[in-house]
Amino acid sequence: MEKNRLEALSDGVLAIIITIMVLEFRTPEEPTWSGLATVFPSLLSYLLSFVYIGIYWNNHHHMVKLAGKVTGGILWANLHLLFWLSLVPFMTRWMDESGFAAVPVLVYGINLLLAAIAYYILQERLVLAQGRDGALARAVGNNTKAKISPFIYVAGCALSLWIPALGLAAYAVVAALWLVPDRRLERAFARETERTGTD
Template sequence: MTKNRLEAFSDGVLAIIITIMELEIQVPEEPTWQGLVAILPTLFSYLLSFLYIGIYWNNHHHLLRLASGVNGGILWANLHLLFWLSLFPFVTRWSDESGFAEVPVMVYGFTLLLAAVAFYILQRALIRDQGADGALAAALGRDWKGEGSPFIYLAGILLALLQPLASMGVFAIAALIWLVSDRRVERFVGDGRADLGRSENDCGLTK
């Protein structure tokens, strides 16, 4: 399997996940502003999960843009990530329908945490395949947001024991942090170093 086929498959799965979440949104019971206000918690939970799926899609694209290729380990690491992302419709609906109760919100947080771990595993698998001196490792450098996000999720999970709604606020803050554009890959590609890295890989110089 080529990396283009892997990316196309992943894009299709993420599109289905978003579609499932959207189909589960119920229209207001009354055609009034009050009816719309009544489903605002549902819209919030959908928006938050949509943002997370979009963030993962964006960063997944960046990873594969600089990847040299895929192997069996990368395929399984990618499926591992997609598995946790595929749970987003379930945990989103459970959190919403429970009125953001303690256990559903904690499970929502655990899903965010494990998706972040899965993305890190995929990232390391791609770097390992390309080599520590390859284009991907050079472009990413020190991933402060990737390293710090699990601690934010853990804080949100623990906070759910006291105030689940505040916990959802913590998860929203984490999403907003990731919305700040990370242009490391764009700058790397713009400098032409990505093409150099791929050329060296083709010559066997970075393996």
């Protein structure tokens, strides 16, 4: 099965998610700097969520480019990931409208954790389809960031029940870890492109 449709669907859904998030913005009630300051927390929550969607889009792009065939299980694993990512605009708005109360910040973190788990499942399905000696498996290798990120999410969820700002800070730490695209995937993709002469 060709992977073009998987890529096209994923790109389309992620673009829609970003669009929905920006459409959820409240405009300032006053056309002044102080009016803009009142929506500044909304801008920060949008920025964090936008960065997360961008991270997933970037790494998903490189991962799928390295993948070989696509199976039905891979398609479902991809839809599983898109499901959790599609909830990000709702979670972002809920946090914002609640004034960053503990429960919405906690649930936002749980959503991010479940998206990370879904991404890992998709990655494993792609590796299994290609084989443990394939380009993707070699590129992923011993992924330290993927191993420590869930612990930071769980810590952030726990902290959010105490001080929500600390929970958000923990989620921002994970985003900072992943902000730079996975260089191993980029290098492996470059090697595969050179080897096959395709883009």
